[in-house]
Amino acid sequence: SSMASKSASDNSVAERRLRPIYDWLDNGNNKRALQESDKVLKKQPQMQCARILKSLALLRLGKETECEELLESVRKEIPCDDPSLQAMSICYRELNKLDTICEMYEAATRADPTNEELLTHLFMSYVRVGNYKKQQSSSMALYKLKPKNPYYFWAIMSVVMQACKGDTTIAKSVTLPLAQRMVERFVQEDKIEAEQEVQLYIMILEMQDKFEEALTVVRGPLGEKLQSYYTVPAKAIELLMKMGRWKEANIAIKELLLKDIDNWTLYKNYFETVFNMEAHVEEFVSENIVDDDRKADCTFEACVKFISILQNDNEKLTHKLRGPYLAFLELYLKLFSAGKNAKEYLGPLPTLLINYFYHFGAKSCCLSDLRPYLNILSKSEITSFLDYMWKLLQLEDGQLPTSKEQMLRYISNLHISRYLGFHEELSCESKLHLTSCLMRYYQHAAQFNDPNALCTEIMHNDPFALLVAHMLHDVWLETKQTSYLRDALIVLEYALRRSPSNHQIKLLLLKLYNSLGLSKAAHIIYEMLDIKHMQLDSLGYLQCWPLLYHGQYTIASQLFDTTLKFFTSNYKDSADHLTFSYKFGSFLKISEFVDFREKLGHSLHFALITVEKMLLEIYNSTSIQHTLQVIDQMDIINSKDDDVYCNNLRD
Numbered sequence: 175s176s177m178a179s180k181s182a183s184d185n186s187v188a189e190r191r192l193r194p195i196y197d198w199l200d201n202g203n204n205k206r207a208l209q210e211s212d213k214v215l216k217k218q219p220q221m222q223c224a225r226i227l228k229s230l231a232l233l234r235l236g237k238e239t240e241c242e243e244l245l246e247s248v249r250k251e252i253p254c255d256d257p258s259l260q261a262m263s264i265c266y267r268e269l270n271k272l273d274t275i276c277e278m279y280e281a282a283t284r285a286d287p288t289n290e291e292l293l294t295h296l297f298m299s300y301v302r303v304g305n306y307k308k309q310q311s312s313s314m315a316l317y318k319l320k321p322k323n324p325y326y327f328w329a330i331m332s333v334v335m336q337a338c339k340g341d342t343t344i345a346k347s348v349t350l351p352l353a354q355r356m357v358e359r360f361v362q363e364d365k366i367e368a369e370q371e372v373q374l375y376i377m378i379l380e381m382q383d384k385f386e387e388a389l390t391v392v393r394g395p396l397g398e399k400l401q402s403y404y405t406v407p408a409k410a411i412e413l414l415m416k417m418g419r420w421k422e423a424n425i426a427i428k429e430l431l432l433k434d435i436d437n438w439t440l441y442k443n444y445f446e447t448v449f450n451m452e453a454h455v456e457e458f459v460s461e462n463i464v465d466d467d468r469k470a471d472c473t474f475e476a477c478v479k480f481i482s483i484l485q486n487d488n489e490k491l492t493h494k495l496r497g498p499y500l501a502f503l504e505l506y507l508k509l510f511s512a513g514k515n516a517k518e519y520l521g522p523l524p525t526l527l528i529n530y531f532y533h534f535g536a537k538s539c540c541l542s543d544l545r546p547y548l549n550i551l552s553k554s555e556i557t558s559f560l561d562y563m564w565k566l567l568q569l570e571d572g573q574l575p576t577s578k579e580q581m582l583r584y585i586s587n588l589h590i591s592r593y594l595g596f597h598e599e600l601s602c603e604s605k606l607h608l609t610s611c612l613m614r615y616y617q618h619a620a621q622f623n624d625p626n627a628l629c630t631e632i633m634h635n636d637p638f639a640l641l642v643a644h645m646l647h648d649v650w651l652e653t654k655q656t657s658y659l660r661d662a663l664i665v666l667e668y669a670l671r672r673s674p675s676n677h678q679i680k681l682l683l684l685k686l687y688n689s690l691g692l693s694k695a696a697h698i699i700y701e702m703l704d705i706k707h708m709q710l711d712s713l714g715y716l717q718c719w720p721l722l723y724h725g726q727y728t729i730a731s732q733l734f735d736t737t738l739k740f741f742t743s744n745y746k747d748s749a750d751h752l753t754f755s756y757k758f759g760s761f762l763k764i765s766e767f768v769d770f771r772e773k774l775g776h777s778l779h780f781a782l783i784t785v786e787k788m789l790l791e792i793y794n795s796t797s798i799q800h801t802l803q804v805i806d807q808m809d810i811i812n813s814k815d816d817d818v819y820c821n822n823l824r825d
Contacts, residue, residue: 188221192257195227199234207231222253226261233268241265249274252281256291263299267746275299276308290320297328301756302749304768306335323360323367324759327374330356331761334378338765346382353378361396369399370759376409377762380416389413403762411443420447424470428480435484436497445508448477474519477505496543499530503547510550523551524559531563536582541589548594556594563587574615578622578634584615585637592641602649609642613665616642620672630675639669643682659686677703684716693724710740711777718783727790734787741780745771776822 191214198207211228214221225248233241245265253259259282266274279296286292297312309332317325333353337345357375360366366375372391379388389410391397397406407430414423424447431440451472471477485498503526509516520526527544534540551559567583575581591597600608619635627633646662649655663686670679680703687696700717714737721730748771755764774780788808795801 188223189257191217192223192227195224195231199227199230204231204234208235222248222251223255223258223261226253226258226265230261230265230268233265238269242269249278249281252285254282254286254289254292259292259295263295272299272303272749276303276305288319290316293319298753298756301752304335304339306332306339310336323365323371326356326360327371327759327761328756330374330378331756331764334374334381334761335764335768337381338768350378350382354382366396366399368759369401369403370761372396372399373403374761380413385413385417389417411440415443415446418450420450421470421472423447424451424472428471431484432487435488436495438497438500441497441501441504444471445477445505448472448474449508449512474505474509474514478519481505494533496530496534496539499526499533500543502526503530503544507547507550522555522558523547524555524562527559528562528566531583531586532566535563535566535586536579537586538582540586541593544590545593548590551594560591560594560596563590572611574618575622581615581619581622582634588612588641589637592644597645597648602652605645605649609645612638612642612645616669632676633669633673636669636673636676636679639665640678640682643686647686656690659690662686663690681713681716688717688720688724691724693721693726693729696720697726697729707740710737711774711779714783715779718779718786722786727793731787731790731794734783734790737779737783738787741774741777744774748774773824776824778823781823 195207195210195214198204198210208228208231211224211231214224215228218224225244229241229244229248232238232244245262248258249262253262259278262278263275266272266278276296276299279292279299283289283292283296293312293316297309297316300306300309300312310329313325313328313332316322317329330353333349333356337349337353340349354375357371357378360371361375366372375396376388376391379385379391392400392406392409392413400406400409407426411423411426411430414426424444427440427444427447431437431444434440448471451470452474455472469476471480481498481501484501488495488498502520503523506516506520506523506526509519516523527547530544531540534543564587567580567587569575569580569584575584597605597608616635616638619638620633623633623635624631643662643666646658646665650658650662663683666679666683666686670676670683673679680699683699684696684703687693687699696717703713705713714733718730718733718737721727721733748767751767752764755761755767788804791804792801795804
C-alpha cells in the first residue's frame with residue numbers, strides 16, 4: 175500500500191514537472207520547451223518522458239540527428255508507460271518512421287504481455303503501416319486476453335483486408351472462407367452484438383459471390399440489426415439484382431417506390447429489371463398470370479403505366495418532386511439507346527422536357543438534370559423545344575422579368591440555349607448585342623436579391639454576369655482582340671464585389687487573368703478561392719502551371735510546398751481515419767479509406783509537382799555544392815519501380 179501511494183505521488187510530481195514542456199510544445203515555442211526539458215533533466219537525468227520531449231523539441235528545431243540519437247537511447251531502455259510511448263509515437267510519426275512505432279510497441283508488449291492498452295496501441299500501429307497479418311495476430315492476442323467482440327472482429331477485418339490486397343485466387347479459396355468461418359462461429363454461439371458485425375458478415379459473403387447466403391442473412395434474425403448504413407429492403411434488392419432475379423427485385427422496388435417516389439437509385443434499378451425481363455418477356459408474362467396480385471412489370475407498357483401512377487401521386491403534392499418527371503425522361507433515353515421507338519410509348523421528347531421545365535425551370539439544377547436528355551434531341555425537336563420554352567416564359571423580346579421566378583426561368587432558358595449550341599451560331603455582332611442586353615438584365619435583376627442576404631450567399635442575378643463574360647471570351651477567341659477579355663474581367667470583378675462568395679466568378683476570373691498573363695492578379699483570385707485539402711489535387715493545376723509559365727518562381731515554390739504538404743500529410747491523416755474506423759467498428763469504410771489513400775498517392779498532379787519542385791530547387795541553387803546537396807537529398811525512384819509508379823498514375 176505504501177509502495178502504491180509512493181508510485182502515485184512520484185507520477186503526480188513527474189506530471190507536474192512535464193506539464194510546462196507540453197505547454198511550450200503545444201504553443202509552438204520549441205526553444206522554451208528545450209530549455210524546460212533540460213531543467214527537468216538536471217534534477218532527473220534518466221527521466222524517459224523528459225528525454226523524449228527534449229527529442230521532439232530538437233526535431234522541431236531542425237536538429238534531426240541529435241533528436242534520433244537521443245530517441246534511440248531511450249528506445250533501448252524499452253519504456254512501457256503510456257506518456258513516454260505516446261510522446262515517442264509523435265516523434266517517430268514526425269520523422270515518418272511508422273515502422274519504428276510498431277517495433278517500440280512490440281518491445282513494450284513483450285515486457286508487459288498482459289497490458290490491454292499496450293496491445294491495443296500495438297494493433298493500431300500495424301493499422302497505420304497496413305500490416306494486415308500482424309494486425310490479425312495482435313487482435314487475436316487481445317481477444318484471448320480480454321474476450322470482447324470488437325477485438326475478435328478486428329481480427330476478422332484484418333483477414334478480409336489480406337483478401338482485398340492479396341492474391342485473388344488465395345483470397346477466394348483460403349482467406350475469405352477463413353473470415354466466414356470466424357464469423358459463423360460467433361453466429362452459432364449467438365455472440366453477434368452490433369450492426370457493424372452483421373454488415374461485415376454480409377460483406378464477406380458478397381466478396382465470395384455468395385449472394386443467396388447473404389440474402390438469407392439479410393432476411394433472417396440478424397437482418398433486424400441492420401438500420402443505419404443500409405436497410406433490409408434496399409440490401410435485399412441489391413442482392414436480388416446481383417443474382418439476376420429480376421422479377422423479385424422488380425416487385426420489391428415497386429413497393430419501395432410507391433412509398434418514396436423521389437428515390438433516383440430505385441428508378442435506375444427498376445429500369446434495369448424491366449429491360450432485362452422485356453428481353454425474355456414470354457417466360458415472365460406466363461409467370462405473372464399465376465402470381466396476379468404481385469405482378470412484375472416485364473413490358474415497357476406496364477413500366478409506363480407504373481410511372482404514370484407515381485406521377486399521379488406526385489401531382490397531388492403541394493411541392494412537386496423531380497423524380498417521376500425525370501423517370502419519364504430516363505425511360506425515353508433508355509428506349510432510344512436500345513433502338514426502340516420511344517415516342518410510341520411516351521410521346522414526343524420536347525413535351526416531356528417542357529413538363530419538367532414547367533415545374534422546375536426556376537431551379538438551379540435545371541440544366542444539370544436535363545443535360546443527358548438534351549443530347550438526343552434532333553434539330554427539329556430542338557427548335558420546337560426552344561419555342562415551347564420561350565412561350566412558357568411569357569416574356570416579349572427585350573422585355574425585363576417582373577418576378578424572381580420569371581428571372582430564374584429565363585436564366586435556365588439561356589443556359590439550355592447555350593448548351594444546345596445556339597450561341598455558337600451567332601455572329602460576333604449578335605453576341606456583343608446579346609451581352610449588352612444581358613448586362614441590362616443583370617442590373618435590373620439585382621432587385622430580386624435578398625437585401626438581408628449574408629455575404630456567403632450567392633446572388634440570384636450572378637448567372638447573367640457569368641454568361642456575359644463567357645460570351646465576351648467567345649468573341650475574344652474569334653477576334654483575338656484583348657479589349658473583349660478586359661471587358662469580361664471588368665464585368666466579373668464588378669459582379670464579385672456584389673457576390674463575394676460566388677466560386678464560379680472566381681474560377682472564370684482566374685482563367686481570364688492567366689490568359690492575359692496577369693499572374694499576380696490571378697494569384698489574388700486564387701487565394702480568395704481558399705483552395706485546400708482535396709481541392710489542391712482537383713483544382714490546384716489551375717494556378718500551379720500558369721505561375722511557372724509566367725516566371726513567378728517564388729510564389730510557385732510556396733504553392734508547391736502547400737500542395738506537397740497536403741499529399742504527404744494525407745498519408746498520416748488517412749492512417750488516423752483507419753484507426754478511428756476500427757475503434758468505432760465502421761468496417762465498411764476501412765477498404766474505402768485504404769483505396770482513397772492509394773488513389774491520392776497515385777495522383778498525377780502530385781507526381782508532376784514533386785518533379786517541378788525538385789527542378790525549382792536546382793534552379794534556385796546558389797553554388798555547385800548547394801546543387802549537389804539538393805540532388806543528394808532527392809528521393810529518385812529507380813527505373814524498374816518508375817514504370818510501375820507511372821502506370822498507376824491517374825488524373
